[in-house]
Amino acid sequence: MTQADDRILETLADSDLTLSPRVLAANTDYSRHYISARLGELRDADLVDRVDEGLYVISDRGLAYLEGELSADELEKDE
Template sequence: MRYSGDWMVLADDRILEYIRENESGRPTAMANSGVVRYSRQYIHQRCKKLVEYGLLQHLGNGVYIITDRGERYLDGEIDTSEDAPDEVESHADDGPSASGNHEQV
């Protein structure tokens, strides 16, 4: 079971799943795949949000990869419901942490 924060939307799970399966992804490729059924612009916007919360890493040139934290979210090991972007960045050296209320996607 995955525990997502109020900041997350259904597209986020699809994006993370696509990138995990393909090892990396670009918004255009995701939109054209038929797996992530959203516009390239919307996927790009969500990827930036996922980077902000530490679930994706932007490598440049529109290429994104999933982080260990993103993998752990997909595996249901962490709860993103109480995350704040600045908290994620401040814990980057300590590794991901899980806490808080549980909301199912």
């Protein structure tokens, strides 16, 4: 997990909206390309769900991570 991953998850959780990499980039100070790459990793870890082409929401697992119910170490073990 990176600092960007935390920012992406927090932005998705705080907005409670379906967001694109472009919107996430505008709200996190990371590039759209970098956000897209990180979203792929977050999706592989089941922390975000892709609801349509280029549109993402935070998953229940992502919320559990943000709430401290799931640690980064546990995520790495699942890989």
